[in-house]
Amino acid sequence: QQQVKQSPQSLIVQKGGISIINCAYENTAFDYFPWYQQFPGKGPALLIAIRPDVSEKKEGRFTISFNKSAKQFSLHIMDSQPGDSATYFCAASTLLSNTGKLIFGQGTTLQVKP
């Protein structure tokens, strides 16, 4: 019940295309769903996050879509650029837990071809 399942494992997109990464969870107590971006040799960094009281959140070219009933959320990268090539992790957490723990998906390696 603590798992977050992420797909696909890897993704190749042409420059200007749309990249879509999907995640699914089981634990209905989760109430915070962040996406982290990791460049080679670096630590992950928060990209965008959503709470379940909204179905979509957009920041620039990055959008999270959230489907509470299906227990799924996805990251859409519009107009994908070579600089977006990185590994993306979805995660889930219960914000008011006394640990702050994040449960991470398996990661998706995105390559954007020029």
Add this chain to the structure above:
Amino acid sequence: NAGVTQTPKFRILKIGQSMTLQCTQDMNHNYMYWYRQDPGMGLKLIYYSVGAGITDKGEVPNGYNVSRSTTEDFPLRLELAAPSQTSVYFCASSYERGRGEQYFGPGTRLTVT
């Protein structure tokens, strides 16, 4: 603000050796975490701490130990290193509960041969 710093960046250990991975944060965060990252496996939580003097096990604690004597430092100790501990290790910190975002260090790449 240096954020979260980790040392060393790289290390090669022989089987059976021990070492300590250092982690320091200067953001006055109470919560700190140690993860390991293996290809295709995501980030697995090893240990975490919700404040100085308080630590607890994560998903994969076997073979590791931690201590938290100050707010700033959260070292991870590997005793009797095994090849299965070859991985990239990340330390992270966050504000108290309710804020969500974790700030990650640059990682330590450890090879056990």
